[in-house]
Amino acid sequence: MTGSDSKVTAEGSEAESSEAAARRVAIVGAGPSGLFAAQALLGQEELPLEVDVFDRLPTPFGLVRYGVAPDHESIKSVAQALARVFDSPKLRFRGLVQFGDDVTREELLAAYDAVIYAAGASEDTRMNVPGESLPGSRSAREFVAWYCGHPDATAQDLSGVTSAVAVGVGNVALDVARILTRDPAELERTDMPQPVLDVLTTHTVADVWVVGRRGPHHASFTTKELRELCALDGVQVTVDAGAFEGIDEADLDRRTRANVDVLRQAATRVVPEARCRLHFLFWRRPVAIEGDACVRDVQLERTALDAQGRVVGTGDISTLEAQLVLRAIGYRGVPLPGLPFDLERGVIPNREGRITTEDGHPLPREYVVGWIKRGPIGVIGTNKSDAAETVRLLLADLADTPRDDAEDRALLDLDRHLAERGLHPTSYDDWRRIEAAEATRGEGFGRASTKIEAWAELLDLVALDRPGGPPTPADRDG
Incomplete structure (x- = not known):
């Protein structure tokens, strides 16, 4: 073996070791609070991480896409800044996954080292x-x-x-x-x-x-x-x-x-x-x-x-x-399946982002950001500092967990688990396909883009090359 071959092998082994040491974090909710949390996780260099962001919609950005009035284009441009987090090879968007129905709390905890809930406040x-x-x-x-x-x-x-x-x-x-x-x-x-x-x-x-x-x-x-x-x-x-x-x-x-x-x-x-x-x-x-x-x-x-x-x-x-x-x-938050909930405040009980029981006892490896954490207050930018607070605690908790302890806990292969049940999450590339179709539709009306609002059309767009074909709109009602 040449010296060059030895170097390649050594570098490859080091990369594989680093890859193996990466902790896995799931974020439930692809709105501003969830994506700000992803930015904070991937923007640090303390721990190697891989992050999956789940959402029940095939489109990311949450209230930036579906809560900011269309005539406020300057605010909607926040989506462009948030989209940059998807440039990281360490981040995956997993759309069309309904928490509680398609994937449970127990399954996420079995598949990831930590879970962040960014569910927002969906009830008025x-x-x-x-x-x-x-x-x-x-x-x-x-x-x-x-x-x-x-x-x-x-x-x-x-x-x-x-x-x-x-x-x-x-x-x-x-x-x-x-x-x-x-x-x-x-x-x-x-x-x-x-x-x-x-x-x-x-x-x-x-x-x-x-x-x-x-x-x-x-x-x-x-x-x-x-x-x-x-x-x-x-x-x-x-x-x-x-x-x-x-x-x-x-x-x-x-x-x-x-x-x-x-x-x-x-x-x-x-x-x-x-x-x-x-x-x-x-x-x-x-x-x-x-x-x-x-x-x-x-x-x-x-x-x-x-x-x-x-x-x-x-x-x-x-x-x-x-x-x-x-x-x-x-607005008010609504309870998430299996998680504690403060009915009076409409939030998941927590201390600075660490989820606790109703009695105040911390729950390991579970965190919360955004409106479901603090209530429906603040503007979009408020979620950035809010997410940073939670991520600091999450990173500290992961750093305090010895790597061998984490390795002893075999992580569930969630992709395979979902596929065995006929569920195939959409990707960021699928979202880009929707985005391109909206631009094409907009051209027909003399606009830069026109939103596609019908479930059937969205599902048709993300069904291309997808095993099992598209889910039906009824499948998403749960």
Whole structure:
């Protein structure tokens, strides 16, 4: 054997040894929090790692793809930054895998050295008022999923709707209000599915109400979002009389003061021959939604703060005519099969990302990031520091686990296990096939891209060269 051959063999042995020493981490959820966690894992040099990211959809990016309004292209560009993590040969995307049905908690723990749950918050908070279940009373989450092209979304019918109410004073309420008041021609350059554009182009909504139970200085609007909404062409903005009474701007932080200023200025701007009207109604809360076969009006009660600073009703009731009510008062996490859950907070109990039992005892090798960790607070970027906190603890735990102990625990070959059950996860290449098809569809409409929103089409695209053919949409309902 030559010296060169000896060197190659030695390097190969070293590489194989390094490869064998790599720890395996699974991430359940391919949204921002899960992908930020993957970035943090693969961006460190303390431990060699291999990471698999699972999602029940064949598309990664979660709320960046299906929760950010299509006309906010600057925010959606976050997906481009997140996509760079898939350049790593140490990362695999495993789509069309439903946690709890296709793969269990026990199977993941048998196949990986550590598991991170990044499941988000998929349930909306209800108002719990009479009439909330009437047709026309919906979740803003459902409305957002529809105009973002989520394959699970229910088509939204706006026929006959002339007045719509968004309940809530956060960015989700601003988003749905903006989509309903923006000139549809401006939405045609986005990647909205064509059926959604067809509805928005022909709707007859003339009045949109944003209703909050506190004052404008309590709203959680992002100033940039609020300013954009209040400056839309052809939209007359009104703010109810008395909304600014009692506000001491000296006591406000920078963001809140800016929000109040935006609303004050918008209320003084007169828009001749306005296409539609946008009304901000503060110090009101819905107490009933009325109608026979569908929503007819909303009963609103004037609110105030009691001596302890709590919102209370005053008994002053008014009626607001509306055919559509969208509640945007918050999201909640839902329990994951086999994992502990804090029903009151809607999160998986944890300490800085380490999952614990309801009694506070840490569970080895299981971690959590994102909204299912901390609740539905913060913006997309908040998930980066949140993920970094969890990953630091995970790496410390792995480093404290002797390698021989890990080797003694034979890891389940999950790919083979799934294949034996007829399940074949999709890959990042499959996602790129969907992305290319959306670009091709967009060309037909004179746009850069148009979302494919139908399950059947998505599954057909990822079925190419796939053993067993495509799963059916019914297969994904679980």
